[in-house]
Amino acid sequence: MEIVIQEPAPQPSNEQLEFWDQKHVWHSFTQMASYTPFIVESAKGCRIRDIHGNEYIDAVSSLWCNVHGHQHAKINAAIQDQLKKVAHVTNLGASNVETILLAKMLVDVTPDNLEHVFFCSDGANAIEVALKIAFQYWQQCDQPEPKRTKYIALSNAYHGDTIGTVSVGDVPLFHQIFKPLLFEPLRLNAPNAFDFVDDESRQRALEKSLTEFEGLLSENAGQVAAIVAEPLVQGAAGIKIHPEGFLRGIAGIAKKHNVLMIADEVAVGFGRTGKMFACEHEDVAPDILCLGKGLSGGYLPISATLTSTKVYNAFLGDIAEKKTLFHGHTFAGNPLACAASIASLRVFDEEKTISNLEPKMRRIGFRLERLKEFDFVESPRQRGMIAAFDLKTPAGKNESEFGYYFCDLVQQYGVRIRPLGNTVIIMPPLAISEEELDMIFDAIEMSLG
Numbered sequence: 001m002e003i004v005i006q007e008p009a010p011q012p013s014n015e016q017l018e019f020w021d022q023k024h025v026w027h028s029f030t031q032m033a034s035y036t037p038f039i040v041e042s043a044k045g046c047r048i049r050d051i052h053g054n055e056y057i058d059a060v061s062s063l064w065c066n067v068h069g070h071q072h073a074k075i076n077a078a079i080q081d082q083l084k085k086v087a088h089v090t091n092l093g094a095s096n097v098e099t100i101l102l103a104k105m106l107v108d109v110t111p112d113n114l115e116h117v118f119f120c121s122d123g124a125n126a127i128e129v130a131l132k133i134a135f136q137y138w139q140q141c142d143q144p145e146p147k148r149t150k151y152i153a154l155s156n157a158y159h160g161d162t163i164g165t166v167s168v169g170d171v172p173l174f175h176q177i178f179k180p181l182l183f184e185p186l187r188l189n190a191p192n193a194f195d196f197v198d199d200e201s202r203q204r205a206l207e208k209s210l211t212e213f214e215g216l217l218s219e220n221a222g223q224v225a226a227i228v229a230e231p232l233v234q235g236a237a238g239i240k241i242h243p244e245g246f247l248r249g250i251a252g253i254a255k256k257h258n259v260l261m262i263a264d265e266v267a268v269g270f271g272r273t274g275k276m277f278a279c280e281h282e283d284v285a286p287d288i289l290c291l292g293k294g295l296s297g298g299y300l301p302i303s304a305t306l307t308s309t310k311v312y313n314a315f316l317g318d319i320a321e322k323k324t325l326f327h328g329h330t331f332a333g334n335p336l337a338c339a340a341s342i343a344s345l346r347v348f349d350e351e352k353t354i355s356n357l358e359p360k361m362r363r364i365g366f367r368l369e370r371l372k373e374f375d376f377v378e379s380p381r382q383r384g385m386i387a388a389f390d391l392k393t394p395a396g397k398n399e400s401e402f403g404y405y406f407c408d409l410v411q412q413y414g415v416r417i418r419p420l421g422n423t424v425i426i427m428p429p430l431a432i433s434e435e436e437l438d439m440i441f442d443a444i445e446m447s448l449g
Contacts, residue, residue: 014039014051029174043070046432048416056416059440061429063418064235064267066298068347069431075297078343082336091119091333098338105345106304109276111285114306118325119333123266123292124160126303127228129327130262130288131164133307133315134226137260140323141314150220152213152227152259154190158236159228159264168228171236173421186220188213188227188250190234193243194381202243210249217257226260226288231278232383235267238423239388241381248282260287260311266303270294270344271354271430274361274384287311297344298429302337353430357385363434364426367441374448387426391419406447413443 012020018037027035041051046069048058058066068075082098089096103117118133120126131151138148153159153168160166166175167182175182189212191205217224231247234240254261263286268278271294275281279289288311292303317323331337348354364387368380371389380389391406393399403419410417417424417440426440 017051045069045071046429046436054414056411056414057428057432057436057440059415059417059426059428061294061427062298063293064272064427065293066429067270067294067344067431068297068351068353069429072297072343072347072431074347074350075299075340075343078339079299079336082339086335088331088334088336090330092328096333096335096338098335098342099333102333102338102341102345103304105342106291106306109345110289110306111277111279113285113287113308114289115309116307116312118305118307119329119338120292120303120305121301121329121331121334122160123264123290123303124162124165125329126266126290126292126305127159127168127262127264128162128164129325130264130290130305131168131226131228132327133288133305133311133325134260134262136325137311137314138225145222147223148225150224151185152188152216152224153185154188154229154234156190156234156237156240157228157230158234159230160266174236186216186224188216190229190240191243191246192240194241194379196243206243206245206249209246210253213250213253217253217259221257224257224259226262227254228262228264230264230268231284232273232281233268233278233386235386236420238390238420239381239383239386239425241383245282247279247284251282251284251286262286262288262290264290266290266292268386271348271357272384272386272427274354274357276348276354295344296337296340297347299340299344300334300337301331302334302341357430360430360432360434360437361385363437367437370441371444371448374445376448385427385430388423391422391424393422409447410443413446415440415443 017039021037021039022035039051040048042049046058047055049055086096106117107115118129120129138145151168155170157168157170159168163181166178168185169175189209191209193202196202196205227250229250232242251261263279265277269291279286287308289306295304296302315323315325361384365382368382368387371377371380376392376394378390378392391402393402403422407417407419
């Protein structure tokens, strides 16, 4: 039977597009019964334009992934040049030039002990394979410890939506329904620096958490394969920011107990915290580092899991030994995505992206401070180019819907943001100007007023 494609009209109307969007597209994390179409037609720099010609500042970097702005000339050119060579090569027993170059560049810019790169297609799968690597490592390393089958994960953790990543996650709204499918990790209560009013109470909370971690490892001696944690900032937890020393503390304790550390920098990597990688702030070199989102500058799906040579060597041997990592993705190491990623890393260097963030971070801090004057704002907080505040629901408003209602108000002033419950997150492209940052906060203040 031949497939007959019914081509849409050459230029379907906006109304037709909106109808098809509601009827056929099942949107992520979206209650489709109340979904109102928002359809982007084009984007340039830090602005996106919808099909009605309305322009908005992209204040959430298209879900935290766009880095250098939309339509960056050098990344566009890199993708176009790669199309003239090859669009896809399998990563299973084969390679291509771009995959190799990107792997070498990632090894060069990440912590020194990370020498080997496993490519995936998205952040969740970068974490998924990290969990599998940690488990398999202990089964077949030089001195196997097969009882190391447990994981420690942080309170309020979010690492993705595969079964493994949901298991180490801790967001009931997202995960409760899947509980019968999951394995149970050990849970460490991670302190939130903004829960405490002074340095002394913050330090006590830090010490309590690290003592708890030490206790978990002692109680489960020889049973823990790895701890998995987002360094410094837990994004989907509602921008939970750890106090200084927490990352360094858990890394040191994990090493002391011979437990692998998996650092999930899918959201916080590539400049979001003010340094290229969040682990740099506390000089932490994890055993396994997971990257995604901003890896390609937000252009194409790609992620990477980097490991130390110690971990990697446990997977080497004769084919008959079956030490191979039996995990892979059709589009892993895709040449187009790798070309975009290489170009993005070069832009970081050529445009001095990281060193140019300081005045922008100060501007965000100044504008966040002003938000404290508004009655409906709680706990404004910032780490680098990541900012957030919580909304107090006014009388007469539905608490579960108020975050969306507020973001709809902000959108009327030309700024596109998306809430996490009643937490408003501001995470624009790193390329944003100070003027555009002011426009974002002006829109927020007008909506609060």
